[in-house]
Amino acid sequence: MLKEWVKEEKPDDEVLAERLEKARAELAVRQMMIKEKKLPVLVIMDGWGAAGKGSVLGRVIKNLDPRFFKCETLTAPTDEEKRKPFLYRYFVRIPKEGAISFFDGSWMGEVTSMFLHEEISEKEYKSHLTSIKRFERQLNDNGYLVVKLFFHIDEKTQKKRLVELEKNENTSWRVSKKDKWQNKHYDKCLDVYDEYIETTNQFVAPWYFIDAVSKKWSELQMTEILIDSIDTALANAQTHQKAPMLQNTFSMKKMPKLSEVNLDKTIKEEDYKKELDKLQERLSELHNEIYHKKIPVIIAYEGWDAAGKGGNIKRVAAALDPRGYEVHPIASPEPAEKARHYLWRFWNRLPKDGHIAIFDRTWYGRVMVERLEGFCSENDWQRAYNEINEFEKELADWNAVIIKFWVHIDKDTQLARFTDRQNTPEKQWKITDEDWRNREKWDQYEEAVDEMLEKTSTKFAPWHILESNDKHYARIKALKIIIKAIEDKLKELK
């Protein structure tokens, strides 16, 4: 694509100045429209070293209100960021509705550079490309405008600029080893960029090239592309178009319907105590091992109110070194969270590698409470099954152990526990009017949960049902599943 690109001829100075003045004013108006219509806009800027991305960005934003945009410089990841999935540092920086974020450098620059410098294999590179395409598509489907710009200059121009920058003591620091390497291997890089662009050029986030021969001309091209893209996005937002439902392409683990689950399973008191001690001891050893081998572990708890999630989590946590895990109770999202992709708050809570994160309620709220209470559209929650599978695939590709529990009880048991909570002063904080209201919707929830279990129990992140009419039984089963999952991962990595 890049190789065959036919550039628009650069207009003469007078025309350029005229168009620029008009474009600048129009972009400023667009910024206010974005704010009003609550459109989140992500502009990513990639391209050749010394193509002038930074100074063009500096020019473009001069006409914008600095309170409603952000610029992020995304060069090499920090040590902390390296301990998270590779998309992490981008996902946590996505703008909120009504705001623009400019990324100076992006996932394109990162993965192509790693590939060119042979820091990752071709297989890993391909897998990253798949992740990137999903990421960009998810942003679009969740209402984001993603504008991707590639600043293009030819080999000679780059060489000339690098030499000039290096000569001047005020600018020589800007020339990195990688820039020089890039110029020396210009054709090789061009091949890789061209293929990358071809692969990731999608309807939901197309590529735009910028002929970066002069600052003013670059600024004009970028500004006009932004105006067009914003206008299209604003017009589309009004039509409430539905995103297509994608077919599932992950292999699945077959799950039973909730009504088929046998809830009579129990464990004897003495066996419980013995097993609990033994399993906690084993989990404690494994925690040490994953810490050393830097394996991240994510344990997700969902289940009926009063099913015993809290007590179950407590028995797992009790086996862990407090410095190596965190429990995240998930309530309704805060305003800053609601103003972004619904998975944003979970990306923000991912553990470092070698650590364990336990979620008390999770991202599955999207296909349960948000679905049933109408907090998102039908298209939103229907799309979410695949979006969540893709999210968990990122975690799996990062070598995380992912364990998902549905803590299950029957309706009578719930009633007995609610009544007990109501009547016991120390437990009253655990029961609210909302619990009673949710109970009335049991059948709707059951249907939603059945659908969720069926559609999101992938091989890499399967669901497990914990029969919790007998809480002891459920705790022992949870510990066994966690232990087995970690042991399996350790074997796999050997």
Next chain:
Amino acid sequence: MLKEWVKEEKPDDEVLAERLEKARAELAVRQMMIKEKKLPVLVIMDGWGAAGKGSVLGRVIKNLDPRFFKCETLTAPTDEEKRKPFLYRYFVRIPKEGAISFFDGSWMGEVTSMFLHEEISEKEYKSHLTSIKRFERQLNDNGYLVVKLFFHIDEKTQKKRLVELEKNENTSWRVSKKDKWQNKHYDKCLDVYDEYIETTNQFVAPWYFIDAVSKKWSELQMTEILIDSIDTALANAQTHQKAPMLQNTFSMKKMPKLSEVNLDKTIKEEDYKKELDKLQERLSELHNEIYHKKIPVIIAYEGWDAAGKGGNIKRVAAALDPRGYEVHPIASPEPAEKARHYLWRFWNRLPKDGHIAIFDRTWYGRVMVERLEGFCSENDWQRAYNEINEFEKELADWNAVIIKFWVHIDKDTQLARFTDRQNTPEKQWKITDEDWRNREKWDQYEEAVDEMLEKTSTKFAPWHILESNDKHYARIKALKIIIKAIEDKLKELK
């Protein structure tokens, strides 16, 4: 203190087991009381290497609900954290109301270690001690319970444990160079710790020693200290005791009353354009310089509604490299922010060194809108003058340039601008009913602003009044002040 400490004799096994069982159950009850009464609790754990802090913490939390506490391991700061004030990584980790945070390692360990290893001078060390005392006092005054524990063992016990840990291949990684150094220089360390503890032992956050000879005994001591401290804090919370008002100990810059400010100052159109270009160019050069010298810059904007803050900020931002600054518009706090010390959300928004943060409205909301709307108690906002001065002192000690602007207009000018906004479709988003309501309270605000300017214009973080009836005049003045402040800092650091 530590040297003269008379230990409680360790009870025999039977008594210990009995007391432990009772204490564990009581602590679990306290955790629910904390949650109900919304008390935030910060437990910091320091002490000798190999004193067993980690495993004792592991035992203590086994009886707690893991959804309502956090453990933080605070060993050496990351590279990112090193680019912030030294208290930053502690402040951003303070618990929210109703939750407990356990810090395994704290500011004590960090500053004493830096001092012992001669990474900071005695002067810097003393200055850190002052900062720490202020930090702990502010936490207490803002409703936090701070429990400080020092795990104590003697030289021989430490040596024995280090040797044993090193022998075992599963635990040898736990023995650091610093642990060995500590044991080799036990007496020297003891002197420093003893003096540190003496200096930082205050009514608002006293020190407790733990005789760390055995795990169970340590657990019992720690649990009982926590129970007592929580009971005291909960009882005190009910009495609504006022915190004492401290005298100001910082040297101040004399400020005029708002009514004395001459608002007739103007600048001619042609001079404005010339000056603006020249000043923006100079600021742009300086931005480059502070980036290289890693000087952080914080610019705070407060002012009347419609005084011209937005346009002023835009002219400053236009001179800056977009990769090196951020504008933070400050609205009312989100729930997670409201549940913590009111300065928490500003600590979270501090720039990295070498970067510029511009705040559009600031922490001074505490002594303006929060004071006038009754969002905090009288004691809260009266205390805030000193708390804010202390906050800015931390920034100054970190070598930040701090510039605070009050953007000033008169009442008639505000009315004219409000009316213009109301009547201009593109500007209507800028005017809300709240603006009109605030206008009605002009006199109360004026009184609050006068008091704020008088009490918080320190030499290290002075206020500047921008006469903004003529917005152009105010913009030029702002740029000049920013340039001078940065130039002064550059000279000072030479």
